[in-house]
Amino acid sequence: MKTHEHWFKSHLREISLQECYELLDGQEVGRVGFTDEAGPVVLPVNYTLDGAAVLIVTSLSSSLARHLPGKLVAFEVDDVDPYTESGWSVLVRGSAELVHHSEMPTSDQRPRPWVEGPRPLVIRISPHEVTGRWVLPA
Amino acid sequence: MKTHEHWFKSHLREISLQECYELLDGQEVGRVGFTDEAGPVVLPVNYTLDGAAVLIVTSLSSSLARHLPGKLVAFEVDDVDPYTESGWSVLVRGSAELVHHSEMPTSDQRPRPWVEGPRPLVIRISPHEVTGRWVLPA
Numbered sequence: 001m002k003t004h005e006h007w008f009k010s011h012l013r014e015i016s017l018q019e020c021y022e023l024l025d026g027q028e029v030g031r032v033g034f035t036d037e038a039g040p041v042v043l044p045v046n047y048t049l050d051g052a053a054v055l056i057v058t059s060l061s062s063s064l065a066r067h068l069p070g071k072l073v074a075f076e077v078d079d080v081d082p083y084t085e086s087g088w089s090v091l092v093r094g095s096a097e098l099v100h101h102s103e104m105p106t107s108d109q110r111p112r113p114w115v116e117g118p119r120p121l122v123i124r125i126s127p128h129e130v131t132g133r134w135v136l137p138a
Numbered sequence: 139m140k141t142h143e144h145w146f147k148s149h150l151r152e153i154s155l156q157e158c159y160e161l162l163d164g165q166e167v168g169r170v171g172f173t174d175e176a177g178p179v180v181l182p183v184n185y186t187l188d189g190a191a192v193l194i195v196t197s198l199s200s201s202l203a204r205h206l207p208g209k210l211v212a213f214e215v216d217d218v219d220p221y222t223e224s225g226w227s228v229l230v231r232g233s234a235e236l237v238h239h240s241e242m243p244t245s246d247q248r249p250r251p252w253v254e255g256p257r258p259l260v261i262r263i264s265p266h267e268v269t270g271r272w273v274l275p276a
Contacts, residue, residue, distance in 0.1 A: 029218050
């Protein structure tokens with residue numbers, strides 16, 4: 001690869017923890033990564049923040065309900081611009097657990113899914129690690 | 139939940155295999171889901187299609203280079219519009235393998251990463267299953 005091919009390439013910058021949460025706070029859709037019987041899965045979900053944790057809601061019969069509680073999961077949010085070939089991504093890695101009725105967040109605090117249908121289960125992803133990076137335009 | 143709360147909600151439609159590939163063909167960034175020593179990971183990557191397979195490139199020292207070859211992986215692409223609360227997502231589940239030098243795709247066929255730095259390794263994700271869904275505006 002010739003040197004001039006790099007001259008106008010984007011470059012990376014790590015995102016601080018505080019800035020990761022500011023970015024997470026500004027979006028409505030993220031992607032949860034988990035494992036089912038057939039390997040890794042990545043699915044988009046609506047989410048909210050509950051302090052440092054990520055809340056998602058799901059139906060009783062969903063794959064998320066079967067495979068997230070008690071497991072290690074990933075949660076990714078990004079925003080990219082193909083025109084400037086830049087953007088950012090934040091990755092939350094942590095443990096998922098079903099939120100019990102006694103500590104259920106209010107409806108204002110729960111994610112509001114875009115898609116119709118009841119989603120009575122609330123799953124909390126408690127972070128072990130939160131990292132992010134900017135892909136800065138050249 | 140009251141009925142009227144559903145009236146203006148989006149609804150889902152499954153995406154055909156052909157349409158999944160048309161959508162995949164129109165984007166440059168997807169997210170690869172895999173597992174490392176600490177559980178699931180989801181990372182954004184530039185990609186291209188090679189027939190039904192997904193190609194990504196990476197550096198010799200990357201987490202992708204260490205954890206993808208020979209493994210089951212997920213690859214997700216989506217495009218969502220928060221204003222109409224609609225969008226689509228496509229999920230490719232399959233096996234990742236390192237592409238050997240003898241069958242290396244031409245530079246036109248390989249993904250062109252936005253971020254600077256050499257990425258000599260090409261990883262092919264051969265699909266076992268490709269699914270997608272539209273979240274249609276209300």
